[in-house]
Amino acid sequence: MRYKLMAVDIDGTLVDSNGELSNETKKAITLGVEKGLIFTISTGRPIQGVEPLIEQIGLDLPFITYNGAMVIMGESKKILYQQNLSAMHAKSIIELGKKYHTTIIVWVDNQLYVNRIDDRSRKYAEGIRVEPVLMKDIDEIVKNGVTKVLWYDEPDVIERHENEVGQYLSDAINYHTSRPVFLEFVDKNASKAIAMKKLGEHYKISPSEMIAVGDGHNDLSMLEYAGLGVAMANAKEGVKKKADYITLSNDENGVAHAIHKFVLGSTSKA
Incomplete structure (x- = not known):
């Protein structure tokens, strides 16, 4: 299976316990995108809360923000999907x-x-x-x-x-x-899974071609929606039980490991 879209949570997943994005993970993301991967960060934060990551990664990626209530492009700020509470x-x-x-x-x-x-x-x-x-x-x-x-x-x-x-x-x-x-x-129509569905429609990518990576209960919907649900080694036990694969922890570059294994076709490190 060639995976075309990867949605990744931030805290406890993409960044380490100090809130830092490692060079290894950043390089893996770049290699994945160069291979054609749509890499999206999926978070409860607003777009302002992920701007430091936008600057570090240096790519105009789609972001699932507010736990799926808004899907927005990181640099252009174009809104792809929005679902408000009444x-x-x-x-x-x-x-x-x-x-x-x-x-x-x-x-x-x-x-x-x-x-x-x-x-x-x-x-x-x-x-x-x-x-x-x-x-x-x-x-x-x-x-x-x-x-x-x-x-x-x-x-x-x-x-x-x-x-x-x-x-x-x-x-x-x-x-x-x-x-x-x-x-x-x-x-109720805002979730990380629904946001992934909307991104799939936008990029013409099916759920079976998607990977979701997370560690918390608010990640469960996207882990269950994606063709491949990946839990971090540091994830809550309930999340691990729902996952198809458990990667390394966020302090061991678990996201980079998943990219190498499922996108780049190698478990070797960049």
Whole structure:
């Protein structure tokens, strides 16, 4: 099988435990693209949060952002697909978050809004180099739909919220943790798998010709959708069980290993 598209998560997958992209992985990506591979980074982050990677890789790649709510070209910023939460659903998530007294992050048109300026919202904003805007008129902010809502809290609190919120929210809302401190909400028609489907339609590539690589629960949809689902050695056990292949860890250039094995036809390192 010749694989034509590869979607790769960032944290715990593409970058190491220090958040760095290794030269070996960068070289493997370049070699794959030179061979005709469509390499896409698939993340919960907005496009601003992956711009350092765009600069490092130096290629105009498609990016699956907001856990699939937006597919956008990295350099040109051309949007290939977008699926927003409705104003009604976004507001219900925000109001529920207020009741839980959690830090709420809202993304609209790549602009970051927060319910309060605290250590968590500052840390989140600094990590993606975006200035947060304090939410004042929620109805005005959400009126045309919302890309993503995120709750930021302690891991045990987020775990409790994840187990409880389903009883209060519409079935039209997808939610999952992306990191232990993040609970993310998107439209039911926004997922990494759906984003891969849209990219497949754009590039005329079938699911059987796709590889997906990840480590977390928010990666499961794309690992199950792709012809080849690859879990990192450091992935959660539930993710490993769903994968077709387990590569090396993110600190051992697991993505580069997968590219060499399944795209370049060699397990040797570049």
